[in-house]
Each structure stands twice: as C-alpha cells, then as structure tokens.
Amino acid sequence: MKKSYGKKKVLDGVSFSLEKGKSLGIVGQNSAGKTTLLKILATILKPDEGRLFLFEKDALKDLSYIRKRIAFVPEFPALLEELTVRENLLFFSRLRGVKMESFIVSEFMLEPFMGTLVRNASKGVKQRTALAAALFGNPELLILDEPTSGLDVESASIVRSKLKRLKEEGITVIISSHIREDIEELCDEILVINGESGGSNLERDR
Ligand SMILES: Nc1ncnc2c1ncn2[C@@H]1O[C@H](COP(=O)(O)OP(=O)(O)OP(=O)(O)O)[C@@H](O)[C@H]1O
Incomplete structure (x- = not known):
C-alpha cells in the first residue's frame, strides 16, 4: 500500500499478510507512519494505492461486514469526558x-472507577476503559495504537496481561508500539516500517 499526505510520502510499498489468530507488532521510528497504517487497517483512512483484504474480503468494498468484526483503540481514545x-x-x-x-x-479492574468522571481519570484508567469497551461484542480483529504508552505501572501490567490472554484465546491483534520489549513479548510477528523509504519488512516465525 501507498499513502501520502499532500506531497509527503508516508507509506510507500508497505506489504504484509497476517494469519487469523496471530498477533502483529508494528514498529518504526517517530513519524514512520505506524498510526497511518493502523488507520488504514481500521478502515478509517484509504490507501492511495494498493489493496487491503480483511477476513478475505476487499476492505475497501465490504466496509460494513468488516467494521462489525474489528475494534480500533487509538493512542488517545475518544471517550466522553463529562461522563x-x-x-x-x-x-x-x-x-x-x-x-x-x-x-x-x-x-x-475497573470496578473502583465506575463512578469516576473520565475527565478526572488517569491515562491508564482511560486506556483500560477504552480497551474494555472495544472488547464488548467480541471483535475478531483488535487494532491498538500504542496501548501501553504513558500508562502507570499497574495499568500497563493489566493491559499486557489482557493482551496475552487475548492472544491465547486466538483473537487476531495488531499493535503499534515504541516499546520494542512489549512487541517482542506480545507479538508473533513484527512489521518494521522504514520511515525513510516508506517501505516495510516483516519478521516472521519468531
Ligand atoms: N492528517 C495528516 N495530514 C498531514 N500529515 C500527517 C497527517 N497525519 C500524519 N501526518 C504526518 O505523517 C507522518 C506519519 O505520521 P504517523 O502518525 O502515521 O506516524 P507514527 O509512526 O505513528 O508516528 P509516532 O511514532 O510519532 O506516533 C508524520 O510526519 C505526520 O506528521
């Protein structure tokens, strides 16, 4: 796939496949295009060139079929702050x-925070809330942008444990992270986005 913003080429020949039930970590330098790729996978953005197949369907044509089956949690989840x-x-x-x-x-472990206004909650509690909400309805593919970044130690550990369990349950998970150790621990495969060339390479069978 290729994707530019105006004249700025961000993704320029990113290509990979992922089997159902596997977990993929996306790594790359700052501004390499990780979030852009996740948004394309979540069908929020369209690639300029290339094709995307999700669940063996053309993601650009079968949007409603695909959106029912995926959940995307951005780095800063859009929760309702006043609730x-x-x-x-x-x-x-x-x-x-x-x-x-x-x-x-x-x-x-959200029970103690159920009555807390989201605007008063820590980043960790917000992330845990967004992840819990994303998992209602049992998505088949979970797409997470920097799920442990900037979280307190307890929240990061709760999120990591849940992600490990999801992996064991066979949910397909795609995660971007700056934290290579997280990716190494949680993912079967790693996609490295090369910010300079805009291309990618896949490290398989780890
Ligand atoms: N809507 C947009 N319009 C113009 N440029 C954008 C837009 N979104 C992202 N960019 C630029 O595209 C490049 C890739 O951004 P992206 O957020 O995908 O990278 P990233 O790898 O997730 O970065 P980071 O690790 O810093 O979060 C950056 O230079 C960014 O400034």
Missing part, C-alpha cells in the same frame, strides 16, 4: 448493540 467510566462503557456497548460484559470490566 463516568460506567456511563462510557454503557454508551459504547449500546452504540455497538452489544452487552456491557461485566467479566471484561473485571479483567481491566
């Missing part, structure tokens, strides 16, 4: 037409 954690979880579960699963709330 509580509980209200956010309820809002996003209803928006997707699915149940607010209490076991997922428990796995992210």
